Amino acid sequence: MKTFVLVVASTVLALPAFADGHVDAETAEKIEAYLASVECQMDTDDIEVEDDGYDLDDVICKGGDQFDIKLDKDLNEVSRRAE
Numbered sequence: 001m002k003t004f005v006l007v008v009a010s011t012v013l014a015l016p017a018f019a020d021g022h023v024d025a026e027t028a029e030k031i032e033a034y035l036a037s038v039e040c041q042m043d044t045d046d047i048e049v050e051d052d053g054y055d056l057d058d059v060i061c062k063g064g065d066q067f068d069i070k071l072d073k074d075l076n077e078v079s080r081r082a083e
Contacts, residue, residue, distance in 0.1 A: 023047045023054060034075055035059065053078065
């Protein structure tokens with residue numbers, strides 16, 4: 001039983017996203033790097049973890065336009081909606 005509890009605990013701790021819907025620091029850095037490559041930026045507190053990827057709220061891009069962007073689990077952009 002102790003082994004089972006340890007396996008479950010280690011599996012939960014290894015998940016890339018926190019249970020509260022916020023992204024872990026490593027993934028947030030990767031998302032920030034992607035956004036910089038497309039000349040955009042955002043507050044990482046506005047990254048929400050979803051079942052199929054990530055929802056980026058209030059992304060500001062070059063020229064001052066604001067978007068909501070969705071990324072899949074591999075951090076590929078799947079949609080962009082102007083606000």
